[in-house]
Amino acid sequence: MKGEKKGNLKFLWEIFKPYTPFMLFAILGGIIESLALAGLAFIIKNIIDDVFIAKDTKALEFVVLAVIVIAFFKELGYFMRDYLYPLAIFKVLRKLRADIYNRILNAEPSFFMKNNIGDILSRITNDLEAFNKTIRLLSVNLVTQIFTVIAMIGVLIYRDVQLFLIFVISVPFLALALNYFGNKRKKYSQRLRESFADFTQHMNQILTGIEVVKLFNRRLFLDLFKKINQKLYHRQKKDSFYETTYLAIVEFIAYMATAAIILYGGFRIIKGELTTGEFFSFLGGVVILINAFQVLQRGAVQIKALDPIVERIRYLLSIPQEEDRGIEFEGLKESIEYRNVNLVIKDIHILRGIDLKIFKGEKLGIVGLTGSGKSTMVKILPAIVKNYTGEVLLDGVELRNFSVSSLRKKIGMVSQDVFIFNDTVRNNLLIANPEASEEEIIEAIKKAKAEFVFKLENGLDTVLGEKGSRLSGGERQRLSIARVFLKKPDILIIDEGTSALDVQTEEEVIKNIFNEFKDNTILMITHRLRILEKTERIIVVDKGKIVEEGTEEELMKKKGVFYRFIQISGEG
Ligand SMILES: Nc1ncnc2c1ncn2[C@@H]1O[C@H](COP(=O)(O)OP(=O)(O)O)[C@@H](O)[C@H]1O
Ligand SMILES: [Mg+2]
Structure with missing residues (x-):
């Protein structure tokens, strides 16, 4: 099992290797984006303290210019990450599709006698698409979020160490909620996918055999379909329930943390230990940080889903191949x-x-x-x-x-x-x-x-x-x-x-x-x-x-x- 996992990583590395320049530029974009976000959170202090409170016109000009420049770099970084990274994935997918097609055309004929065609087809369509979606949530995006977390923690500590420690208290609760609901959601979204597969498969069977189906008892099909349909409904309901509950609870914890920050920060502002600008700059950083945590958690769930998908694709790439060696047959003589x-x-x-x-x-x-x-x-x-x-x-x-x-x-x-x-x-x-x-x-x-x-x-x-x-x-x-x-x-x-x-x-x-x-x-x-x-x-x-x-x-x-x-x- 461990060997396989290592094999999967090696496989991913091999197929993405030709596109490392794309990946590197995408990561660079992600880093630029993270730094820009940190810059925005940082500059909130100057906006409030220097412009709103100190009423300094020079500072206003500087701040507006800074916002424009930072915004430009943030979107540039976003574009690099969100265009170049999928582009690398599309190139990989094109290569995989071509390799699989070749593998199938050159397969040992006995392979198809031993394997289920429906399963091979599902690997080519569903699993390649799942690979696309999963890999997109991972890698570059995770790298970007990790940079965002690091940059944000930097801003928070710089702004106020004591407030930062208050925030840190809420992190375990947040992690617990993210993890619990993340796993629930993973379970139900997986089941939901299975239900969708059942549904399409059944529809496909009915449609391709409709003439024959009409000759049989309709009741039988209706009962069968009712079960499939009901199950699909039930799973959609559960999936949606966990998704909304998850968001509500995570947001609630975030509000609790905010309340604690307001309470403690308010005291320090009243005592004159903290400026209003520093406070809001801190708060902005917290919001961005929590968002980054959520994305990271989703990625952690997806990593588990990636292994079986990669394995199913690798199976297609290991279809035994026919060798075309030997002497030329030029027609029968005797x-x-x-x-x-x-x-x-x-x-x-x-x-x-x-x-x-x-x-x-x-x-x-x-x-x-x-x-x-x-x-x-x-x-x-x-x-x-x-x-x-x-x-x-x-x-x-x-x-x-x-x-x-x-x-x-x-x-x-x-x-x-x-x-x-x-x-x-x-x-x-x-x-x-x-x-x-x-x-x-x-x-x-x-x-x-x-x-x-x-x-x-x-x-x-x-x-x-x-x-x-x-x-x-x-x-x-x-x-x-x-x-x-x-x-x-x-x-x-x-x-x-x-x-x-x-x-x-x-x-x-x-x-x-x-x-x-x-x-x-x-x-x-x-x-x-x-x-x-x-x-x-x-x-x-x-x-x-x-x-x-x-x-x-x-x-x-x-x-x-x-x-x-x-x-x-x-x-x-
Ligand atoms: N790929 C296979 N796997 C298992 N059994 C097979 C396979 N191909 C053929 N057979 C079996 O071999 C026997 C001979 O099949 P076949 O040569 O198609 O017969 P015929 O052409 O005389 O009708 C049958 O019993 C068939 O079920
Ligand atoms: Mg025959």
């Missing part, structure tokens, strides 16, 4: 060979002794029940799934020797789930091949039977929206297939990638694919017999094993697993 490939994830044996040789240019059909391991088996080739045992050889060279980027460049994949991002149709297609010409794009769309895009309101420039939500499953799949025509991969994997198309469109698209990629290797996972008929060989996967192998004709004649599978899926 064969892909799986040799006794096994895979275990979380104690589940997903692949069991896969032995398979696929020749260049072969069209291989892969069949099996849901969960039998088909997708996992093919995902080994573009190195999405990695921790297998045994060997996977590309032209006799173990796959792990190739750089992952070169494998992914040469291997194309169309799956059931299609990634569409919130951009135009054109840009969604260009990610497959940024150099593709307009003609190539149109040709690919036609081959993929995705002509519907021409009818969208802005054609290829139509923005598809979040996750392509305005498209049907079949339309998304057609875009995904169009990408493959643009990418022209050496090895093509179609993992139920045409499952959402109607039978006729599917056949036409598959015909186009087989035509375009007639010299390339195709691995085709499907349960449609009419597509399997077009393949040269079929393997049947069951519970992570290859249980049958042969041409469609052979397998149908054999009346084994494949035959039964085709019967069940109603394709026979």
Whole structure:
């Protein structure tokens, strides 16, 4: 724990180090501001004693000039502190966001299988914002307040030591109140944040699933929401209660201290030991000092909140990264060979002794029940799934020797789930091949039977929206297939990638694919017999094993697993 804390400090130091000039100037601004405040408190004496009481015109001119000069420096200092310090934080945040984004793009694919996406997202949004807010209350601001406290104590002692000692008596009471209510407020503001998170999360769920929600009993949702809503109300109430009580009590103690100062100071003024000016100068200093205490106390509470936030951010920056080393895969020359490939994830044996040789240019059909391991088996080739045992050889060279980027460049994949991002149709297609010409794009769309895009309101420039939500499953799949025509991969994997198309469109698209990629290797996972008929060989996967192998004709004649599978899926 202690080591982690030290790690957090070191981490903060490292990320802020490039911006030390900003920080130093901000601190300088804070010091200027503190000194100016002390100067204002100090000069109250001259205003009262020399101008109001002694009625000295020269002193009036001097005092007004002094106020203007001090005010200028106070605001200059304020500007330096309150502009430069957040600026440094914004720069740090920009760097953190970029680092996290890179970390995620280069992450080991297995990381996302083991971690909750919602949690990762919350760290990126909520925790970075909490980091911004918390760090802003700290550091430079604390330094400034410490300087203010020191400068003020200087003024107070200089003005009157005895009065200062009277004030000191009130400090423990003040500290107690600040601490007690500070902790209460911290507790409730934390709970309040959790309640807000519950609320947004629930709203998000309802909104994204509203069509399904409508089919269920409304009562259930209303009850659930009532609890969340009530809790949020309760916590807001408590949070506000402690905040106002805290302010009231702190102010009351401050008034008590003031009363004591007036009592004792009044006596000394009457006895002629203290001037009126000195008294008010002292009082002004006390007000500024109490304010500084409050800010310092808030900072002390925030410091505790910073540790868990920094830890959550550091977790994102330690996402295991994929290495892109090794020889370049330049395309298949002879064969892909799986040799006794096994895979275990979380104690589940997903692949069991896969032995398979696929020749260049072969069209291989892969069949099996849901969960039998088909997708996992093919995902080994573009190195999405990695921790297998045994060997996977590309032209006799173990796959792990190739750089992952070169494998992914040469291997194309169309799956059931299609990634569409919130951009135009054109840009969604260009990610497959940024150099593709307009003609190539149109040709690919036609081959993929995705002509519907021409009818969208802005054609290829139509923005598809979040996750392509305005498209049907079949339309998304057609875009995904169009990408493959643009990418022209050496090895093509179609993992139920045409499952959402109607039978006729599917056949036409598959015909186009087989035509375009007639010299390339195709691995085709499907349960449609009419597509399997077009393949040269079929393997049947069951519970992570290859249980049958042969041409469609052979397998149908054999009346084994494949035959039964085709019967069940109603394709026979
Ligand atoms: N990341 C993972 N973590 C745990 N289990 C997984 C993971 N990926 C796949 N599996 C499991 O491996 C089995 C095979 O999955 P998959 O290859 O997707 O099957 P198929 O494509 O044949 O339907 C399933 O039981 C699935 O639940
Ligand atoms: Mg699958």
